[in-house]
Amino acid sequence: MAPRNEVLPGYDVIIVGAGPAGLSAALILGRCRRRVLVCDSGQYRNAAAQAMHGFLSRDGIAPSELRRIGREQLAPYGVELREAAVSGVRAGARRFEVSLEGGERLVCRKLLLATGLVDRLPELAGLREMYGKSVHHCPYCDGWEARDQPIGVYGPGSTGVQLALTMKTWSDDVILFTDGPAPLSEAEEARLARHGVAVRRERIARLEGEDGWLSRVVLADGSAVERRSLFVKARQEQGADLAAKLRCEVTEERGVETAERHEETTTSGVFVAGDASRDVLLAIMAAAEGADAAFGINCALQEEDLA
Ligand SMILES: Cc1cc2nc3c(=O)[nH]c(=O)nc-3n(C[C@H](O)[C@H](O)[C@H](O)COP(=O)(O)OP(=O)(O)OC[C@H]3O[C@@H](n4cnc5c(N)ncnc54)[C@H](O)[C@@H]3O)c2cc1C
Numbered sequence: 001m002a003p004r005n006e007v008l009p010g011y012d013v014i015i016v017g018a019g020p021a022g023l024s025a026a027l028i029l030g031r032c033r034r035r036v037l038v039c040d041s042g043q044y045r046n047a048a049a050q051a052m053h054g055f056l057s058r059d060g061i062a063p064s065e066l067r068r069i070g071r072e073q074l075a076p077y078g079v080e081l082r083e084a085a086v087s088g089v090r091a092g093a094r095r096f097e098v099s100l101e102g103g104e105r106l107v108c109r110k111l112l113l114a115t116g117l118v119d120r121l122p123e124l125a126g127l128r129e130m131y132g133k134s135v136h137h138c139p140y141c142d143g144w145e146a147r148d149q150p151i152g153v154y155g156p157g158s159t160g161v162q163l164a165l166t167m168k169t170w171s172d173d174v175i176l177f178t179d180g181p182a183p184l185s186e187a188e189e190a191r192l193a194r195h196g197v198a199v200r201r202e203r204i205a206r207l208e209g210e211d212g213w214l215s216r217v218v219l220a221d222g223s224a225v226e227r228r229s230l231f232v233k234a235r236q237e238q239g240a241d242l243a244a245k246l247r248c249e250v251t252e253e254r255g256v257e258t259a260e261r262h263e264e265t266t267t268s269g270v271f272v273a274g275d276a277s278r279d280v281l282l283a284i285m286a287a288a289e290g291a292d293a294a295f296g297i298n299c300a301l302q303e304e305d306l307a
Pocket of ligand 1: 239
């Protein structure tokens with residue numbers, strides 16, 4: 001057993017991911033005089049977005065600008081940043097070993113996973129070019145820009161019902177595209193009809209528009225439905241498999257589970273923040289969870305050092 005107050009080599013904290021969650025945690029931990037390393041593979045979930053909305057004081061700026069400011073503000077606190085993907089993690093007795101792609105191995109006392117989610121978009125011809133401009137998945141992020149316009153909702157089967165009803169908050173003109181047979185219940189059909197949401201069950205051939213701006217949804221029979229934006233039900237997966245490697249509990253629906261202490265996972269010493277723990281998937285929530293995790297990490301380090 002190592003003597004109390006022994007200074008372990010390596011970092012106090014390694015943060016994996018430099019999105020809003022990781023950067024926010026790094027800021028708080030840097031200000032706590034912790035030795036912090038942030039590793040980032042540069043795969044930002046919102047890379048396709050034109051602007052980031054709903055972040056207090058930063059509404060409408062480019063997502064990259066938020067990250068630039070975030071990184072800049074870490075400089076006075078000595079936080080180290082590495083453009084490197086973390087390929088492996090191993091929990092030891094009182095520390096974690098982190099492997100970077102390329103083979104380098106680093107050691108830390110606490111680990112924060114801020115690795116986000118990856119969106120699996122539907123394979124619709126024309127969609128990729130429009131994603132982030134006129135094809136979106138999050139009404140809270142992009143609903144305002146689509147307000148009062150003809151909105152389409154893409155949800156195969158019955159997956160789009162809730163999203164279609166949600167979009168009525170922003171426009172009276174909402175059509176649900178099921179892209180094939182849709183086993184909607186009587187109650188769902190009645191609810192959609194009551195709120196004026198038409199359902200189109202034909203297969204979709206492609207999305208058409210110019211410079212990323214949707215103008216029509218073309219159906220398999222050649223007919224077209226005029227729309228200015230399309231909100232899609234996208235499937236999301238964990239941005240990294242590190243939580244699973246550390247035997248943290250992860251569920252498809254709720255993401256990486258957190259225990260009682262501030263964003264700590266079910267594996268002691270491993271914390272999670274941001275989209276990876278799947279609460280409300282907004283940048284400001286990710287940043288808030290990052291701050292919460294940083295608080296939890298610093299308290300845990302204090303408990304060890306000042307016992
Ligand atoms: C198209 C789009 C538009 C959006 N618009 C808005 C909006 O307008 N307003 C809003 O509030 N939210 C918006 N969001 C949601 C917002 O982007 C996320 O909620 C936010 O980015 C989550 O932050 P995060 O730090 O948890 O994850 P991310 O921002 O996804 O960052 C995760 C980071 O982890 C890194 N990473 C992953 N694995 C590894 C690894 N193994 N090693 C090293 N690094 C790793 C990635 O490279 C990435 O930098 C949008 C999302 C999308 C997809």
